[in-house]
Amino acid sequence: MNSTASTTSRSRRTLTAAAATVLLLGPLAACSSTAPESGGAGDDPVAGATIAIAGPQSGDPYYVQVACGAQAAGAKLGMDVGELQAPQNQNQAQLTTIVQNMLTNAPDALIYTPADPVAGGIPVQSARADGVTVIDVDAQLDDEELYDSFIASNHYEGAKEITAYLAELIGGEGQIAAIGSLATNPITQARIKGFEDALEEYPDIEVVSISYPEISADVIQANAASTLVKYPDLKAIYTTNYLNSTGAAVALRNANVVGAVKMVSWDAGAANIELLEEGVLQATVAQQPFAMGELAIEQIANQLRGDEVSKTVDAPVEILTSEDVDTPKGESLRYKTECS
Incomplete structure (x- = not known):
């Protein structure tokens, strides 16, 4: 999720061959699941396995949904x-303490x-030594x-x-x-590299x-405003996260070019959803x-059963448009x- 709070960590078209198993999500009180009564599970090591989930920021809907998906599955x-x-606020020191406390309960696996x-690798070193399955989600550990x-x-x-979508939106020509x-x-590097390569x-x-402005709403707004002044024929803006699109949106409104200058972004949180509904943002990459x-x-179940575990799994993404x-x-x- 490459919002600024997680840059170190985050027409329907699925962009990956690694599709998630379709599972129905039922009501999950407090976002937790309980193993059903025994019966019919046999010797499956998956039944009754305990799974801990730790993320970088409480209340962030992105990480809440990671947990919801794990709960349902x-x-x-x-x-x-x-x-x-x-x-709160991506504090790794606090997250380390949280994970260490969770591991005292000896879970079978950790989604982290x-x-x-x-x-971020420090708290999982002991988990690895103790044989706990560790699934790294969204933000990759160096080791x-x-x-x-x-x-x-x-x-x-x-x-x-998303860049190809934007290019077609402006008729395949003009300044961007x-x-x-x-x-x-x-993550930013990959999102810029994909942008550049698509435009070839x-x-x-x-x-x-x-540009790579400071992570500040005012600075991002000023950056976008300066770009609009310097390039009066600008036809489109590509942003790599919702904070950039939010700041750029203010500049577009102030310059009275909403809709005339197209904009696309990443993520489907509340800020970008509002911009889509207002027509300020034309499309965004909705991660899942x-x-x-x-x-x-799925990978935890494979590990517990002794089946093959994929070292890297591409999660699906979709293009969500204002339409x-x-x-x-x-x-x-x-x-x-x-x-829900």
Whole structure:
């Protein structure tokens, strides 16, 4: 989820061959599931397995949905999946303490999104030594030996897809600018690389600016406003996260060019949904954190059963447009704050 709070960590077209298993989600009190009564499970090591979930930020609908997906999938398999445990504001030190406390209960597996790719590995070192299955979701740890499987969106392919959509939207010609965050962040890099590579198919489109403003709403707004002044014929803006699109939206409104200058972004949280409904944003890449939770449970089940575990799994993403944001499809792609 590459919102600024998680850059270190986050026409219907599925962009990955790794589709999540379709599972029905029932009401999940407090976002937790309980293993059903025994009977019929036989010797399946999955039934009754305990799963802990830790993420980088409490209350963030993206990570809530990862937990919801895991809860739903785990319930189908008779697992006991705990509630999402997370600190405020991406604090890895607090997250480390949370994970260490969770591990004292000796879970069979841990679904984990670190807040830092290096320091985030510290709390799972003991888990690995104790044989706990670790599934890294969304934000990749630097040391791949610390997890059994890494599950995330393919940011490069998603960027290519949304950029192609934007290019067609402006008729395959004209000036376009990109706004990213944290140039050294691998997620940002993949989203910019996909943007650049997609435009190789559109020789009549000129990229006039790729900027990485400070992570501040005011700075992002000023950056976009400056770009609009410098390039009065600008036809489109590509942003790599919702904070960039939110800041750029203010600049578009102030310049009275909403709709005339097209904009696309990443993620389907409340901010981008509102921009889609207002027509300020034409499309966004909707990641599917619920599916990530399902896929995490799938890999845990494989590990517990002694089946093959995929080291890397691409989660599905979809293009959500202003035209379908209020349709049943659009509703299903929104990041919700609770399991439903």
